[in-house]
Amino acid sequence: MTDKIAIVTGAGSGIGRAAAIGLLDAGWRVALAGRRAEQLQITAAHAPDRTLVAPTDVGDEAAVQALFAATVETFGRVDLLFNNAGASAGGRLEDLSLEAWKRVVDVNLTGAFLCTREAFRVMKDQDPRGGRIINNGSISAHAPRPYSVAYTATKHAITGLTRSTALDGRPYDIACGQIDIGNAATEMTAAMAKGVPQADGSFAPEPLMDVKAVAEAVVMMAGLPLEANVQFMTIMATKMPFVGRG
Numbered sequence: 001m002t003d004k005i006a007i008v009t010g011a012g013s014g015i016g017r018a019a020a021i022g023l024l025d026a027g028w029r030v031a032l033a034g035r036r037a038e039q040l041q042i043t044a045a046h047a048p049d050r051t052l053v054a055p056t057d058v059g060d061e062a063a064v065q066a067l068f069a070a071t072v073e074t075f076g077r078v079d080l081l082f083n084n085a086g087a088s089a090g091g092r093l094e095d096l097s098l099e100a101w102k103r104v105v106d107v108n109l110t111g112a113f114l115c116t117r118e119a120f121r122v123m124k125d126q127d128p129r130g131g132r133i134i135n136n137g138s139i140s141a142h143a144p145r146p147y148s149v150a151y152t153a154t155k156h157a158i159t160g161l162t163r164s165t166a167l168d169g170r171p172y173d174i175a176c177g178q179i180d181i182g183n184a185a186t187e188m189t190a191a192m193a194k195g196v197p198q199a200d201g202s203f204a205p206e207p208l209m210d211v212k213a214v215a216e217a218v219v220m221m222a223g224l225p226l227e228a229n230v231q232f233m234t235i236m237a238t239k240m241p242f243v244g245r246g
Helices: 014-025 037-044 061-075 098-123 149-168 211-222
Strands: 005-009 029-034 051-055 080-083 131-136 174-182 232-236
Touching: 005 014, 005 061, 005 098, 014 029, 014 037, 014 080, 014 211, 029 037, 029 061, 037 051, 051 061, 061 098, 080 098, 080 211, 098 131, 098 149, 098 174, 131 149, 131 211, 149 174, 174 211, 211 232
Parallel strands: 005 029, 005 080, 029 051, 080 131, 131 174, 174 232
Antiparallel strands: none
């Protein structure tokens, strides 16, 4: 067991749920944030005595402040924030509505900023001081998929957020790193096994990896002492079309 406290956003499904369960298995206590309370309850059932279910819209400033206040009230501190909540909007760039663009920016970028800002406020003043922030950057922080302008733009921006957070966190013993994930098998990526658009205009299936591998990587990053940091990690299905020319 550990006395460490984590907040995981997007904890009701996919990578967020897997990471939360991985942290719980490693002995952490975890505040589970997400918009769907019923899905968070399913995650919490893995270790109900060490979880806090906190329905949260990360794009809402007041909701994020309430999330951190509830976590501190329940567990006493915050040692880890996993900024994982995400949204996407498909379709051709010229057809993307401003409303859809703003929705993706609000969740992926503004939400990560709001959670990071609140984490700073808590971590710099708690005793012992400091903590760790891990951002989910995605392979799209490096290279886009077709028809993903909003998602890709926000994930490139997450890299800037990660670097600035790592720099600005130094005086307060706050470490920040980024995990860039490619083709983890979740509900959202199930269609990849059947076929998704490729850069050359073709439509092809892509290999997937067990999402537990991502959870293990997050737990490893989270468990480092604060004087050490994984600044960037890429974890991906070995045979997915990313490196090389496809």
